[in-house]
Structures are given as structure tokens and as C-alpha cells.
Amino acid sequence: MNNKEFDNILNECLERLLVEGESLEQCLARYPEQAAELKPLLETALAAREASAIQPRPDFRARARYEFNSALKETAAVRSRTSWGWFPRWATVAAVVLVLVLAGGGTFAAADSSMPDSPLYSVKLATEQVRLTLTPSQMGKAGLYAQLADRRVAEIAYMANKGDTRQVELITQRLDRHLALLTVAVLAQRGDEAPVLMAPPEEAGAPPETTPPATYEPPPSTTEALPGPELAPQPGKDWGGSGDSARNVNQAQLRDTLLSDAARNQSVLQQALDEGPESTREALRRALAVSEDGYEEALEALE
Amino acid sequence: MQDEESLVRRAQEHDQEAFARIYEEYFDKIYRYITLKIGDAVEAEDLTQQVFLNSLRSISSFRWRGKPFSAWLYRIAHNQVVDYLRKKKKVTVPLEETLVSGSDNPQQSAERKLDIEQVLSAARHLTGAQREVISLRFTSDLSIAQVAEVMGKSQGAVKALQHSGIVALRRALSVTQNE
Numbered sequence: 001m002n003n004k005e006f007d008n009i010l011n012e013c014l015e016r017l018l019v020e021g022e023s024l025e026q027c028l029a030r031y032p033e034q035a036a037e038l039k040p041l042l043e044t045a046l047a048a049r050e051a052s053a054i055q056p057r058p059d060f061r062a063r064a065r066y067e068f069n070s071a072l073k074e075t076a077a078v079r080s081r082t083s084w085g086w087f088p089r090w091a092t093v094a095a096v097v098l099v100l101v102l103a104g105g106g107t108f109a110a111a112d113s114s115m116p117d118s119p120l121y122s123v124k125l126a127t128e129q130v131r132l133t134l135t136p137s138q139m140g141k142a143g144l145y146a147q148l149a150d151r152r153v154a155e156i157a158y159m160a161n162k163g164d165t166r167q168v169e170l171i172t173q174r175l176d177r178h179l180a181l182l183t184v185a186v187l188a189q190r191g192d193e194a195p196v197l198m199a200p201p202e203e204a205g206a207p208p209e210t211t212p213p214a215t216y217e218p219p220p221s222t223t224e225a226l227p228g229p230e231l232a233p234q235p236g237k238d239w240g241g242s243g244d245s246a247r248n249v250n251q252a253q254l255r256d257t258l259l260s261d262a263a264r265n266q267s268v269l270q271q272a273l274d275e276g277p278e279s280t281r282e283a284l285r286r287a288l289a290v291s292e293d294g295y296e297e298a299l300e301a302l303e
Numbered sequence: 304m305q306d307e308e309s310l311v312r313r314a315q316e317h318d319q320e321a322f323a324r325i326y327e328e329y330f331d332k333i334y335r336y337i338t339l340k341i342g343d344a345v346e347a348e349d350l351t352q353q354v355f356l357n358s359l360r361s362i363s364s365f366r367w368r369g370k371p372f373s374a375w376l377y378r379i380a381h382n383q384v385v386d387y388l389r390k391k392k393k394v395t396v397p398l399e400e401t402l403v404s405g406s407d408n409p410q411q412s413a414e415r416k417l418d419i420e421q422v423l424s425a426a427r428h429l430t431g432a433q434r435e436v437i438s439l440r441f442t443s444d445l446s447i448a449q450v451a452e453v454m455g456k457s458q459g460a461v462k463a464l465q466h467s468g469i470v471a472l473r474r475a476l477s478v479t480q481n482e
Contacts, residue, residue: 003463003466004459004462004463006466007459007462007463007465007466008462010462010465010466010469011447011462011465014440014465018441018444040473041466041469041470041473043473044469044472044473044476045441045469047418047421047422047472047476048422048437048441048442048469048472049441049442050418050419050422051335051338051339051419051422051423051426051441051442052335052441052442052443052444053419054334054335054338054339054344054419054442055331055334056330056331056334056348056351057348060348061330064330064348064351064352064355065326067352067356068326068352068355068356068359069319069323071356071359072319072322072323072359073319169346170345170349173346173349173350173353174349176353177349177352177353177356180353180356180357180360181356184356184360286390289390
């Protein structure tokens with residue numbers, strides 16, 4: 001028997017074992033001549049199958065679902081109410097945090113400046129999500145994502161200084177996401193002006209690289225931005241206006257801000273790289289690359 | 304998934320419910336695929352999230368040309384992993400905070416977690432292509448035909464990789480268990 005024939009028999013046994021639910025003995029009985037060779041391989045396949053029991057942590061699953069749904073709402077044209085029933089726990093949490101934020105309080109002020117090694121950091125992240133939810137306009141969201149990116153860079157530098165490579169890596173992933181969503185918001189805002197966005201001239205059906213172009217038709221934005229108290233836009237940073245002229249001005253302001261942010265944050269990360277512990281340098285180089293690529297992509301979207 | 308083509312078309316038309324269903328269908332599978340590929344269950348979380356954000360941003364570019372939607376989605380995941388590994392150039396392990404499904408019995412859960420850790424550790428001894436096949440076949444439940452679509456290889460080549468991958472995994476597992 002050649003290798004190809006054996007590969008086929010092995011595959012058939014795997015299908016019977018893993019898909020059709022046959023027992024190992026039943027599979028082996030079908031191929032008595034190959035049973036001795038098949039048995040250890042099928043046992044190994046069953047062991048590998050154990051890895052299918054890996055499940056995401058519930059808190060990650062909830063956070064990911066919430067953030068994905070936020071991105072979905074930013075890009076979708078159809079307003080489906082059913083999606084709200086999709087993450088009731090997070091909606092409840094968001095509502096509770098919202099009430100507390102609007103009520104003010106020292107905890108939230110403290111959380112707002114907390115760093116990832118603080119117990120209040122999760123409150124800070126939850127509060128940011130609420131503020132994003134409260135900001136309906138795409139330019140408002142873009143401005144908020146720019147501010148969140150700023151925060152993440154400061155946190156990366158802080159954790160690098162403490163030598164916490166793992167946190168630097170995790171926050172870098174968040175920075176990457178914020179900058180990607182910033183670009184999504186900018187493209188969606190542009191979609192308000194030009195409802196039909198052409199598909200890119202790439203091979204039909206080809207999967208995107210890790211930072212693909214957006215080709216959706218984003219929803220119209222009809223309301224003003226409503227930023228939260230701590231993350232309220234600074235003078236000259238009110239990106240939530242409506243109307244063509246206001247939008248052009250806002251886009252220009254956002255572009256200037258991003259140019260400034262990109263330069264400053266590259267400088268902050270470079271300084272952390274130069275002065276931080278050796279153990280964090282590889283992670284910081286990655287953060288630098290993420291920052292550079294992310295701002296570049298967002299600025300291109302604003303062109 | 305029932306009538307996946309219809310669901311994907313609705314998602315391309317920005318139907319939130321359709322995209323939510325796709326997300327729910329594939330989220331755990333993509334997570335497991337990435338976890339086995341990079342050997343780090345925590346870092347796999349952010350990569351998984353990024354895969355779905357990327358798919359959301361680019362779903363309009365997907366075209367039905369005889370290939371399943373899953374092939375397109377796993378390709379995004381593959382690109383994400385390649386990008387991650389290129390930047391990181393090393394892999395770490397921990398599975399401490401990750402849960403395993405299927406048992407309320409703490410002892411069974413602990414034993415299963417140990418088994419999974421051994422599989423993840425052993426998988427690092429496989430070649431990239433072998434690991435890809437093992438991951439897609441045994442943690443994401445794709446058929447040989449689907450794996451071939453995802454990897455852009457013939458079904459015969461995938462079967463050969465499946466065979467050599469299981470042999471390599473067995474060898475690595477026996478080493479791990481003897482340590």
C-alpha cells in the first residue's frame with residue numbers, strides 16, 4: 001500500500017471517528033491489515049480533539065461581543081433592534097456605568113486617570129465604552145478613538161517603565177484596535193458624503209490582509225456627538241458637528257490632531273524604548289510599528 | 304450553518320442580525336484555531352477580536368466563487384496570525400485563565416486542561432503547515448475539502464499533511480508525557 005492509499009484510509013477513519021461517532025474499535029475493525037498502524041494515529045487525533053474544548057473566557061467573550069457590536073453599529077445601514085438582545089449583560093453594565101458617570105463621583109475621576117495596574121482600570125475601560133456608545137456621529141467617534149489611542153500610548157509607556165512586557169503587549173493590541181476603529185469611523189463619515197463606496201480593485205473574493213480596506217456603505221449620521229464629561233473634546237477638538245462645511249472643518253481639525261498625536265506618540269514610545277528595561281524592547285518596537293501604521297492608515301482615510 | 308450564502312449576503316448588505324449570527328457561529332472556532340496556532344490562549348483573544356473587526360470592514364469584498372465563506376474567514380485569521388508571529392517572533396504558553404468546556408467536575412476539568420496544555424505544547428513541534436491542518440481539522444471541525452480551500456492546497460496534499468502532522472504530534476506528545 002502506498003502513502004496516498006494510507007492517507008485516504010486514515011482520513012476515512014478520522015471522519016468515522018470524529019464526525020460520525022464510531023468507536024475506535026469499530027474503525028479499526030474495518031481495516032484489520034492497517035489496524036496496528038492506524039491505532040496510535042487515531043488515538044493521537046482523539047487527543048488533539050481535546051483542544052476543541054478550549055473556550056474563550058466569559059468576560060473576554062462579553063467584551064469582544066460588545067466591541068464588535070459597537071463596530072457593527074458604526075458600519076451597518078440597517079438598524080436591527082434584535083442586536084441589542086444579543087448582549088443583555090453588557091447592555092445592563094453599560095447602563096449602570098452610564099448612570100454613575102452622569103451622576104459624577106470621585107471614583108470615576110480617579111478611574112479616568114488610572115493605569116492598567118490599578119484596580120480601577122476596568123472601570124476606566126468600561127467608561128470609555130459607554131462614552132463611545134453615547135457618541136452617535138462618526139466624527140465624534142473618530143475623535144474619541146484618537147483620544148483613547150493617546151491614553152493607550154501613555155499606558156504603554158507607563159507599563160514599559162515598570163517592566164511589564166505582557167501588559168505592554170496587551171495594551172498595544174488595544175491601541176491597534178482603537179486606531180483601526182478610528183479609520184472605520186472616518187471612512188463611515190466619508191460615506192455620509194458619498195453614499196456609494198467602490199469596491200477595491202483586488203481579486204474578487206480574496207481575503208484581506210490584516211488591515212483591509214473598508215468597502216461597506218456606512219450609515220448616515222444624523223445626530224451630534226455627545227462626549228462624556230472626562231473625555232469631552234478640548235477646544236478645537238469638537239469633531240461632532242454636522243453640515244458639509246462643519247464636516248470639512250472637522251475633518252481638517254481631526255487631521256491636524258492626528259498628525260500631532262502621531263508625532264507625539266511616536267516620540268513617547270521611542271523614549272520608552274530608549275529608556276525602558278531591555279525585556280520590554282521587543283514589545284515596544286511592536287507598539288511603535290502599530291502606532292505608525294495605525295495613524296498612517298487613519299490619515300490616509302482622511303485624505 | 305443553514306443557508307450560509309444567504310446569511311453572508313445579508314451581512315454584506317449590513318444586516319446586523321446576520322453578521323451577529325456569523326459571529327456567534329465562528330467566534331469560538333476561530334479562537335481555538337488561533338490558540339492552537341500561536342500556543343497562547345490569552346493573546347489569542349485579541350487576535351480573534353481583530354479577525355472579526357477585519358472581516359466586518361472587508362466583507363463587501365467577499366465574492367462567492369465556489370469557495371465557502373469559512374475559507375475566507377480562516378484566511379483572515381491566518382493572515383492575522385502570520386502578522387502576529389512575524390512581529391513577535393516567539394510564542395508563550397499560558398492557559399491558566401482559559402476555561403475548558405464539557406465538565407462541571409473540577410478534577411475532570413483539571414485533567415482536561417492538562418491534556419490541552421500538552422497538546423498545545425506538542426503542537427509547537429509541528430511545521431506551520433502541519434499545525435494549520437491539525438488546528439483546522441480537529442479544533443475547528445473543517446472537512447478535508449474545506450481545509451484544502453483555506454490553505455489553497457489539493458485535498459491529497461492536505462491528507463498527507465494530516466498524516467505527517469498526527470505522526471509528529473504523537474512523537475511530541477510522547478516526549479512531553481515522558482518529561
